[in-house]
Amino acid sequence: METSTDPKAPAVLERQLLIMELLSQHPEGLVFSKMRESLGLPKATLHRLLSGLLHAGCLETDPPLNEADEGSSARRIYWLGPRIGRLLGAAASPNRLATLSQGILRELAEQFHETAFLSMLRGTKIESIMMMTPPRDWYGYVNPGHLMPPHAAASAKAILAFQPDDLVRQICTEPLPALTPRTLTTVEALRAELEKVRRTGIAWCMEEIDRGLIAVAAPVPLAQVGVILSVSLVGPTDRMKHTDKAAMTQALKTAASRLATLYAGQLSAENS
Structure with a gap:
């Protein structure tokens, strides 16, 4: 089985796990600014991590990404998605x-x-x-x-x-x-x-x-x-x-x- 040799992979996974652990403590969801404040991650990094988790079905968001413009990220709420619920x-x-x-x-x-x-x-x-x-x-x-x-x-x-x-x-x-x-x-x-x-x-x-x-x-x-x-x-x-x-x-x-x-x-x- 082929394994990843990218040294960044463990760091990305760890950060994604931190995001999901944080949201598990807030069933009602959190806005982007609150997550960034709690996790201490750069804005661009957090955006990338959230995007990956959304596409994998691990998170859900409102408003959906395809219905919101770039400037609405501060108002968007994130919570754990159905894939994590099933796990x-x-x-x-x-x-x-x-x-x-x-x-x-x-x-x-x-x-x-x-x-x-x-x-x-x-x-x-x-x-x-x-x-x-x-x-x-x-x-x-x-x-x-x-x-x-x-x-x-x-x-x-x-x-x-x-x-x-x-x-x-x-x-x-x-x-x-x-x-x-x-x-x-x-x-x-x-x-x-x-x-x-x-x-x-x-x-x-x-x-x-x-x-x-x-x-x-x-x-x-x-x-x-x-x-x-x-x-x-x-x-x-x-x-x-x-x-x-x-x-x-x-x-x-x-x-x-x-x-x-x-x-x-x-x-x-x-x-x-």
Whole structure:
């Protein structure tokens, strides 16, 4: 394998890492002048480093570079981009996250008497990593380690709705398999569904995987990582259709917020 002999390469990488470390401490973003003040870098050097990180997808900026003139750099805000978020998410321990989720999943299962579970995006696959069943059931409908159909599962849609288009295209390619007569089988229909998930903050699976089962899920947003997790409830149609949907969706959103707080602390500890 060919390696770089440029003595400047380590220095450039070190400075880029310093920029990303600085921005990781400011999820709301920083303007150019604040970064220059914190890092003590020459203006031209910082411009070059930021440009490289933006083109690599490691940073995002507002206004975008192609929509702003040269004189607007002082007003432009920079923050960590989706590529870094995916790297941070990949570094998270599924076992640890599953352990942290047990109490909240148990509360959901006991409140609605249905199976509650947690799913996670790992590379281009979405899989369940933790499940809690209500006291009356001796089995669950989604076991840990189960791969979720990305175009059909509520848990998968809740995650996919917040991924970049290129990743969605990579994960969901036509023809999408029809698992039941209600399964979405075109990318166009799936995109419309994902837009609805982004608008409402809730995803549904209405007998799209198995006839007789309904599932509902909420995304779990993590600062600097984005949405790589979802929390769900699943149960038989004849029970789920009589459940108070407003109460169920609100409980899932509340659980997602609580999980996000727990995971944020865990990710900070693992990446410190």
